[in-house]
Amino acid sequence: MTVSNTPTDRSALYRSLPNIDEVLGAPAIARLLQTGEAPRALLLRCARAELDALRADIAQGRRTDPVELDEVLTRALAAAHAAQQPSLRRVINATGIVIHTNLGRSVLARAALEAAVSASQGYANLEYDIAAGKRGSRTDHVEALICELTGAEAALAVNNNAAAVLLTLAALAAGKKTIVSRGQLVEIGGSFRIPDVMAASGTVMVEVGTTNKTHLSDYAHAIGERTGLLFKAHTSNYQLVGFTEEVALSDLVALGAEREVPVVEDLGSGVLLDLSAWGLPAEPTVQASLAAGVDVVTFSGDKLLGGPQAGIICGKRAVIARLRRHPLARALRLDKMTLAALEATLRLYRDPDVAVSAIPTLRALTLTPELCRQQAERLAATVRQVADASGLGEELRVEVEDEMSLAGGGSLPGTEIPTTVVALSAGRTSAAALETALRALPTPVIARVHEKRLLFDVRTLTDSDIELLASELATLFAELANSSVMLREVAASSQKDESLDPAADARDDSRLK
């Protein structure tokens, strides 16, 4: 670093720094303290940090102008404002990836939201049997519903499906061997890999067959005295195509029954409805697996089910009872907000048509091309209106086009769903700069850049998102129009972190975790 101030300059510069009392006593800060908009401790911390940073700039010769009180105030207030923004907040998902793991997977149904609020607003009967006036069990709130909907004898819900698999393996096969096909050693987004979960659970994984073909005889030959489980993982985020063979679940169940080894299936997404009735590829349903005679099925609460993050374990009564008694069951148990939201989500499944219209994940996945087109036309009209109002009507191009959406979240692998997008381009401003500016809005908008345009996929936009998006765009266009915002074009395109690029995300399911 070249030093650009002299020692004499420096002492003058240090003297120009306001003291902390001057900063805290300034009217702009006094007003915030008076209204209670910002706590004193936070303002003090931010003011000190800015003064320290300025002092360091002077010491290292980076600072040549005297420091004005106003500059310190502006910086401290901006830092305090930023610190008061919640870290976890709502964003608008315009990527078209319905179960976007980076963006929180499933949006809750209204009934689920209301149930979570109601259960946590006051005390709740989480572990209390109201009729009997004594202690109850927290899993009772969802068990009967899961059994009713799936045909299972018993059920348990835990923190997520990774936890469900871990608990199942630990309770049924720790210290024993678990047999699994080489074609099913799934990795879900890096942190969940079947071999690693097996190791963590204390079971010894025995791989059988080959990557592309596994026969029933491969399982049969591997069964020995120390075999604890036959394990099947649904290849939920990839497909094996070509010269391939998997053992049918019913054959695996027959083998397990004959050799007295329980069979566990990790279904991953776990759908309760036959989605082919809505034009989507048929995914194996939980009911079908249980009907085939599997001892335990595990699946996620927030993938195709469309509920809160949870892992659902259901199957035979005696086996579920063993899981319930394992110490990990307590460590992995669900909180009351999640249980309330899960119960409310499951209740909606009693009527499949209600489920599809009320659960946002299912609604988005089953949105017809006609409805997508209508939504996109509506959004485009709104965007044009907003652009005209801010005087950018000439400069912004708003087009409506056919595109493809992805289910995401390691669900419905390889399925592209026809959709309609609104494509936005601005003469002066690059798509990358627009994309960056959209992420910086009060409600950040996550959209994809494709061929120098910004694409808003309406599949993942709810009605309230469209309203919110219009008002956010109005803010952005106003800034663009009076050029009060410095859109750092070069910086935006060169500094963009690949892993955060929604376009890259869309094309690479492994990044969805």
Ligand SMILES: *Cc1c(COP(=O)(O)O)cnc(C)c1O
């Ligand atoms: C998604 C998935 C998991 C992990 O489920 P989470 O709910 O994300 O913990 C495990 N197994 C399969 C097959 C999956 O698809």
